[in-house]
Amino acid sequence: MSQHTTGAAEFDGLVAVVTGGASGIGAAIAGRLRRGGARVAVFDLTPGSAPHADLAVAVDIADDTSVRAGVDRVVAEFGRLDIVVNNAGIGAQGDISANDDEEWRRVLDVNVLGTMRVARAALPHLRDSPAAAIVNTSSIAATAGLPQRALYSASKGAISALTRAMAADHLREGIRVNAVNPGTADTPWVGRLLDSADDPVAERAALEARQPHGRLVDPDEVAGAVAYLASPASGSTTGVSLAVDGGMQELRLRPAQ
Structure with a gap:
């Protein structure tokens, strides 16, 4: 049996950083970790709106100086850093010709290099933690070919590969990734x-139908998966990409009758 136990206090005494934690999936993750007992620092471009933060810090993950200052502030405030959730990112639409070189560089700079910058700045502190974990937000776009998502898919595919490489590099330092x-x-x-679509109702119905369970994923469901991956009780889980997609990655259902 694991020396760790799950429950309402599974993150007691631990300090977490959640990037992009002021809204959406990031806010749900911050709330879940906080309910589990963690002290949570939210990094966001507009952190003042973060609903689940013990500390909200204005950080631009495309700027290494900003990232390092944010990590330093967390450690100065709480004395440690145990969990990093690299959730911040930006989207992109279109095939490979839809975005110019500048936009490709911008999205990769935020989604891929931003993840690297935060993890790199956190590493010295994670090495000192007895329960160090990094969780990166990738996407179904990393494992399934989605139309009109070339740039976004490339960035998330890189996150999946980076996650495995980081897991291999840092396992023996006691850091799970x-x-x-x-x-x-x-x-x-x-x-x-959806609001920008010609027919928002039809577009939403199409997105729901694309996922085998027939609806959009709830951010709290993603937060639950992140909590599992970050938990000290999951000490044998590393290098994993956990799908929370209603079966889209693995299932091939027949059309509903």
């Missing part, structure tokens, strides 16, 4: 995409 792969979630970002 995993990823969560959400399907299409019911978030403000998806809501804005």
